[in-house]
Amino acid sequence: MTNEPVIxxxxxxxxxxxxxxxxGIDLTVGRGEVVAxxxxxxxxxxxxxxxxxxxxxxxxxxxxxxxxxxxxxRDWARVGYVPQRTTAAGGVPATVTEIVxxxxxxxxxxxxxxxxxxxxxxxxxxxxxxxxxxxxSVDALxxxxxxxxxxxxxxxxxxELLIMDEPMAGVDLASQEIxxxxxxxxxxxxxxxxxxxxxxxxxxxLIDRAVVLRDxxxxxxxxxxxxxxxxxxxxxxxxxxxxxxxxxxIRTGLLS
Amino acid sequence: MYFLNYxxxxxxxxxxxxxxxTAPAIGIYLVQRRQALMGDGIGHVAMTGVGLGFLLSxxxxxxxxxxxxxxxxxxxxxRWYGRTRGDIALxxxxxxxxxxxxxxxxxxxxxxxxxxMSYLFGSLSTVSGSDVTAICVLAAFVLLVTxxxxxxxxxxxxxxxxxRVTGLPVRTLNLLTAVTAAVTVTVAMxxxxxxxxxxxxxxxxxxxxxxxxxxxxxxxIAVAIGVAVTVSGTITSYYQDVPxxxxxxxxxxxxxxxxxxxxxxxxRRRARAAAAAQPAGDPAExxxxxxxxxGEEVGV
Numbered sequence: 382m383t384n385e386p387v388i389x390x391x392x393x394x395x396x397x398x399x400x401x402x403x404x405g406i407d408l409t410v411g412r413g414e415v416v417a418x419x420x421x422x423x424x425x426x427x428x429x430x431x432x433x434x435x436x437x438x439x440x441x442x443x444x445x446x447x448x449x450x451x452x453x454x455r456d457w458a459r460v461g462y463v464p465q466r467t468t469a470a471g472g473v474p475a476t477v478t479e480i481v482x483x484x485x486x487x488x489x490x491x492x493x494x495x496x497x498x499x500x501x502x503x504x505x506x507x508x509x510x511x512x513x514x515x516x517x518s519v520d521a522l523x524x525x526x527x528x529x530x531x532x533x534x535x536x537x538x539x540x541e542l543l544i545m546d547e548p549m550a551g552v553d554l555a556s557q558e559i560x561x562x563x564x565x566x567x568x569x570x571x572x573x574x575x576x577x578x579x580x581x582x583x584x585x586x587l588i589d590r591a592v593v594l595r596d597x598x599x600x601x602x603x604x605x606x607x608x609x610x611x612x613x614x615x616x617x618x619x620x621x622x623x624x625x626x627x628x629x630x631i632r633t634g635l636l637s
Numbered sequence: 638m639y640f641l642n643y644x645x646x647x648x649x650x651x652x653x654x655x656x657x658x659t660a661p662a663i664g665i666y667l668v669q670r671r672q673a674l675m676g677d678g679i680g681h682v683a684m685t686g687v688g689l690g691f692l693l694s695x696x697x698x699x700x701x702x703x704x705x706x707x708x709x710x711x712x713x714x715x716r717w718y719g720r721t722r723g724d725i726a727l728x729x730x731x732x733x734x735x736x737x738x739x740x741x742x743x744x745x746x747x748x749x750x751x752x753x754m755s756y757l758f759g760s761l762s763t764v765s766g767s768d769v770t771a772i773c774v775l776a777a778f779v780l781l782v783t784x785x786x787x788x789x790x791x792x793x794x795x796x797x798x799x800x801r802v803t804g805l806p807v808r809t810l811n812l813l814t815a816v817t818a819a820v821t822v823t824v825a826m827x828x829x830x831x832x833x834x835x836x837x838x839x840x841x842x843x844x845x846x847x848x849x850x851x852x853x854x855x856x857x858i859a860v861a862i863g864v865a866v867t868v869s870g871t872i873t874s875y876y877q878d879v880p881x882x883x884x885x886x887x888x889x890x891x892x893x894x895x896x897x898x899x900x901x902x903x904x905r906r907r908a909r910a911a912a913a914a915q916p917a918g919d920p921a922e923x924x925x926x927x928x929x930x931x932g933e934e935v936g937v
Contacts, residue, residue, distance in 0.1 A: 434802050457804030464798055471795045473669040473842065476851040483792035487803040492788040518850035538803070 385448040386411050387542050387573045388433055392442035395425075395432055402428045404597040405442065415574040415587050417605060420594035426577045427465065429594065430544055433575070434462055446542075458487035461535030463545040465577075466528050474518045477530050481505055484534035505537040508566070510559050525556025532563060543567060545576040549584070557583050581605060640875050648769045649761035649828075649871055649881075655776040656825040656837065657867035661845075661859035662783040663821045664838025666814055669794040669852075675712070675815075676835035679822045681731040682708030683831050684738025686823075687756045691745035697756065698771045702823040708734060709819035713812050759830035759882030761871055768827055775824045782817045790814060791852060828867065829882040836886045837863060844893035847900035862892050 388410040395403040402425045410416045418426040431437040432444060435451055444451040447459065461484070484505075485498050506512040509529040514522065519530060528548060535543060543564075549557055561583040568574060568587055581588060591605035640646045660676075667675050686704030690697030708730060715726045742753050755763055764772075783790070793800045793810045801807045818838070825834045845858035870885030877884075 436798055436801065455804065457802060460802060462799060462802040464796070471669040472671045472673070473665055473852055473855055474846055474850050475791075475795065479791065479852050480795065482788065483795060483799070484803060486788060486792055486800075486805060489788075492786065494788070516851070521850075534799070 386445070387414075387447055388575060389445040389448075390429070390433065390442065393429070393432055393439055393444060394441035395428055395437050395439050397428065397437075402437075402597050403432065406594070406597070406599055408592055408599070408602075410573060410575050412573055413568075413571055415568055415589045416576075417581065417584070417588045417591045418575065418577045418594060419579075419581075419591055420600075424594040425597040426594050427546055428597075430546055430575060430577055434460065434544060458538050459541045461538060461540030461543045463528075463531050463535045463543070463548055465546040466524065466531060466551065474520060476516055477506065477511060477519055477522070477533075478502060478515045480519055480530055481534045481537050484537040487538045501537050501539065505533040508536060508563050509533045523553065523556075524551045525553040528552050529556055529559060529563075532560060536563075536567070540572070542573045542575070545574070547577050547579060549582055550579065561587070640872065645762055645764070646871075646875060648764045648766065649875075650868065651769060652761070652764050652772050652828050653867040653871040653881075653885075654864055655772055656828045657864035658860050659776050659779040659783075659821050660825050660834070660837035661841040661863040662856070663779055663814070663817050665842045665852075665856055665859055666783070666790050666794045667818060668839055668842045669791070670797075670814075673839045674835065675709075676818055676822060676838040677832075678712060678727060678731045679705050679709050679819045680826075680831040680834045682734035683819070683822050683826065684753075684756070685734045685741065686738075687753065687826075687831075688738040688741025688745070691752060692741050694745075696767065696771065698768055698823055698826070701756075701826060702771075702775065702820060704734075705819040705822050706816050709815035710812060713815040717808070717811075755830075756826055757830050757832050758880055759826070759828050759833065759885075761828060761874065761881045764827050772824050772827070775820050779817055779821050779824065782813060786810070786813070787856075828871075829885050833882045833886045836889060837867070840886075840889040840893050841866070844889070844896045847893075847896040848903075862889070866892060 386409040388408065390406050390408040393403055393406045393408075394401065406425070406429055408416075408418075408429065418429060420426045428437050432439050433446070433451070435444075439451075446454045447456065449456075481502050482494070482498075485494070485501055486492055488501070489495075489498055503512065503515070506515055509532055511526065511529050511533060514526065519527060522530065528551075532545075532548065535545075548560060552560065564574065564584065565587055574587075576584075578584065581591075585605065588605045590603065591601065592599060593601040641650075664673075664676065667673055683701045683705035685708075686701035687697045689695075689704060690700030693700070711730060712727060715723050715730070719726050739753065754760075789800075789805055789810055790813075792803065792805060793807055794814075797807055797811075800810075821838065822831065822834050825837060829837055841859040841862040842855065844862050845855045848858055849855045866885050866888040870888050871881055873879065873884050873888075874881035
């Protein structure tokens with residue numbers, strides 16, 4: 382059963398209200414693969430991964446996780462989810478440890494924590510370099526640090542599959558590097574990763590395959606578009622001078 | 638301490654302690670999920686239960702428990718399915734419950750609005766032995782849920798979507814939270830009254846937050862404040878002949894103001910210490926380049 386895809390979407394359609402957001406998406410992610418979902422705002426990439434984890438009702442097609450139809454999938458400890466970081470926090474202060482511990486519940490029985498669970502929380506915080514902030518309130522963290530905490534919360538259950546929604550959005554450079562390194566360690570250890578990205582950025586070397594969505598359809602599924610030089614830098618504004626000075630004019634072969 | 642010689646004061650104090658513990662214990666989860674006013678809504682609905690209790694000459698406490706549990710489940714279902722029109726539906730539920738209570742109590746033989754007043758604003762001296770038994774049983778249920786399932790309730794209240802992906806039975810836990818809140822309302826009804834219940838669920842938590850950075854510590858401080866104000870309010874109302882519910886709520890708000898005044902310099906000192914501890918090499922958050930392209934050209 383090891384060849385079974387970890388995630389398999391076939392002909393998935395979904396609507397938000399009356400508006401179709403996914404119009405028949407096929408997407409498979411094999412074991413150990415790192416797949417990036419790319420696309421413009423509103424192209425359906427967030428909806429696609431929310432359909433994978435069952436947060437968006439699917440109106441057509443099938444979703445399978447580890448070879449099991451999503452509806453009957455119960456083995457959630459194998460899935461680590463990192464939602465898009467929102468500014469909304471709970472109405473009561475919570476420490477970094479308390480937040481990360483919530484991710485461990487899938488590995489506990491009746492929510493009882495043993496020593497090994499506490500160890501797992503500490504290890505997850507060390508992975509993202511937040512062990513020294515364990516007792517701090519999450520409200521006191523920067524955006525990048527907060528994101529690292531959310532990733533620790535996903536890793537603490539030691540999942541085989543990581544699903545991340547824009548893990549790099551609004552994250553400072555230092556945290557981006559730590560996140561890229563953490564993800565690299567997970568991939569080396571055999572984790573499967575599906576992540577929504579706005580651009581490849583510092584994660585580029587890790588990504589095996591890119592799936593580009595547009596208007597709820599798959600536009601491209603294959604090797605990631607390689608960014609070179611200036612493109613690879615964060616903050617690159619994607620201005621493409623299509624007729625650079627001194628470049629050879631394009632020869633179509635008609636006149637030559 | 639001779640007030641302890643009176644049986645009615647013993648009952649009143651026992652009820653007060655239980656309310657002081659249970660109201661903040663469930664209230665903290667309501668505050669965490671930003672439903673601070675849910676207790677108020679359940680209180681309104683519970684009035685129909687009190688009215689029914691009088692009309693059918695059964696115990697108003699148990700009848701109020703049944704009706705408010707039903708109301709809380711309905712509120713949770715409205716929240717689940719209602720989406721955009723949910724708040725209108727909730728408003729109708731609240732005011733329907735209140736109007737129903739007033740109407741039923743007037744229909745009850747020998748019922749008058751005077752009876753209702755003791756449920757609306759609390760009346761410790763009329764807490765009967767059977768009321769105390771009911772309050773003890775219900776309080777035990779509330780503590781079992783709020784302490785026994787604290788990790789699960791914390792996870793669901795903090796981030797519902799993530800909780801679902803960890804495989805927690807989110808819908809069941811939400812219903813359980815609503816039911817527990819409803820039970821707490823009826824526990825607190827005799828002490829602070831239906832209209833002031835919500836204050837004891839919310840204000841001790843808000844006061845505790847001024848001092849703490851963690852959920853656990855907030856929980857402990859909130860319960861301590863809850864017990865302190867209910868007990869001292871009950872004793873005050875014995876000596877001064879003032880309404881206990883109002884006394885307790887005003888004391889809670891005073892505690893909130895005092896702790897806020899106390900905590901402001903503390904928070905400032907903490908912020909200064911954190912700024913000093915920040916290593917110089919750590920780039921400030923404002924140094925992030927605008928990392929978002931317009932998106933349209935990605936992957937083209």
